[in-house]
Amino acid sequence: MKIGFIGLGIMGKPMVRNLLKAGHELIVYDVVESNMDEVVKDGAKAASSSKDAAARCGLVITMLPNSPHVKSVVLGAEGVLEGAAPGTILVDMSSIAPLASQEICRECAKKGVRMIDAPVSGGEPKAVDGTLSIMAGGDKEVFDQVYDVLMTMGASAVHCGDIGAGNTTKLANQVIVALNIAAVSEAFMLSTRAGVDPLKVFEAIKGGLAGSTVMNAKVPMITDGNFKPGFKIDLHIKDLGNALETGHGVGAPLPLTSQVMEMMQNLHADGLGENDHSAIARYYEKLTGTEIRV
Ligand code: NAD
Numbered sequence: 001m002k003i004g005f006i007g008l009g010i011m012g013k014p015m016v017r018n019l020l021k022a023g024h025e026l027i028v029y030d031v032v033e034s035n036m037d038e039v040v041k042d043g044a045k046a047a048s049s050s051k052d053a054a055a056r057c058g059l060v061i062t063m064l065p066n067s068p069h070v071k072s073v074v075l076g077a078e079g080v081l082e083g084a085a086p087g088t089i090l091v092d093m094s095s096i097a098p099l100a101s102q103e104i105c106r107e108c109a110k111k112g113v114r115m116i117d118a119p120v121s122g123g124e125p126k127a128v129d130g131t132l133s134i135m136a137g138g139d140k141e142v143f144d145q146v147y148d149v150l151m152t153m154g155a156s157a158v159h160c161g162d163i164g165a166g167n168t169t170k171l172a173n174q175v176i177v178a179l180n181i182a183a184v185s186e187a188f189m190l191s192t193r194a195g196v197d198p199l200k201v202f203e204a205i206k207g208g209l210a211g212s213t214v215m216n217a218k219v220p221m222i223t224d225g226n227f228k229p230g231f232k233i234d235l236h237i238k239d240l241g242n243a244l245e246t247g248h249g250v251g252a253p254l255p256l257t258s259q260v261m262e263m264m265q266n267l268h269a270d271g272l273g274e275n276d277h278s279a280i281a282r283y284y285e286k287l288t289g290t291e292i293r294v
């Protein structure tokens with residue numbers, strides 16, 4: 001299948017590579033030309049704009065930072081809707097606000113373009129392996145049409161409901177991940193200050209009820225002092241901002257989320273926004289003047 005792919009960052013590049021490996025023809029676009037060069041050498045073809053990519057493909061995938069970027073790429077000048085023929089399918093795999101997905105979908109429908117939101121969880125390693133967890137919202141018939149393509153990039157793809165339901169599910173995921181990293185950081189600071197080797201704590205508790213995918217992925221990074229992203233603090237701030245706004249809009253207070261949001265804001269203000277979100281541990285390290293290291 002001929003697929004347009006827009007947004008070739010940490011996640012977009014490996015996703016494109018997996019689509020290429022599966023035999024699809026890829027027409028790619030990113031505002032950063034060097035990002036395009038990296039996948040063009042793997043067999044993708046470069047487009048001159050989002051409009052150009054959409055004009056050349058019946059299926060367009062976007063993997064962009066946040067709602068304003070998706071709005072501009074889809075609805076803006078030289079955007080997807082300027083190029084797409086009626087019947088084109090747009091799969092937005094970015095993590096954005098559910099209300100933005102609904103607004104963009106309405107604009108797409110006016111041009112006969114059918115859109116689903118399909119954000120992902122799993123981060124760069126799972127994007128590379130093609131084992132992302134994909135959570136989708138929108139017309140089930142459209143989801144079924146693109147299911148095989150989604151499964152080229154993911155280990156699972158679940159249709160969660162109407163347009164925006166994918167991003168609502170993703171917000172729930174991001175709240176759990178952020179709070180889990182904060183809980184792990186707080187607990188490991190406690191045991192480090194009390195003089196117990198963090199690797200012993202990890203070994204002892206990872207198989208019990210406190211164990212989690214987050215603990216397994218992030219504790220080795222924290223104890224190595226390796227905060228290379230991965231998933232950046234600044235992107236998680238974006239997700240928690242969308243979660244708080246959505247929660248307030250639907251009458252769901254998020255007291256713990258707002259606390260972790262302030263920890264991340266503090267790290268951002270300290271110039272650590274480009275660190276991996278495991279750097280929440282550094283917030284606790286600043287509080288105590290103690291590093292969680294081996
Ligand atoms: P990134 O910042 O690495 O990549 C975004 C890409 O979009 C960049 O290459 C940028 O140049 C491009 N871009 C921005 N504006 C554009 C425009 N107007 N036209 C064309 N290209 C444009 O981000 P990422 O880590 O790849 O994340 C992408 C999305 O996936 C985000 O919504 C993020 O929250 C989500 N996500 C990321 C991870 C992760 O671990 N990195 C995991 C799950 C979900």
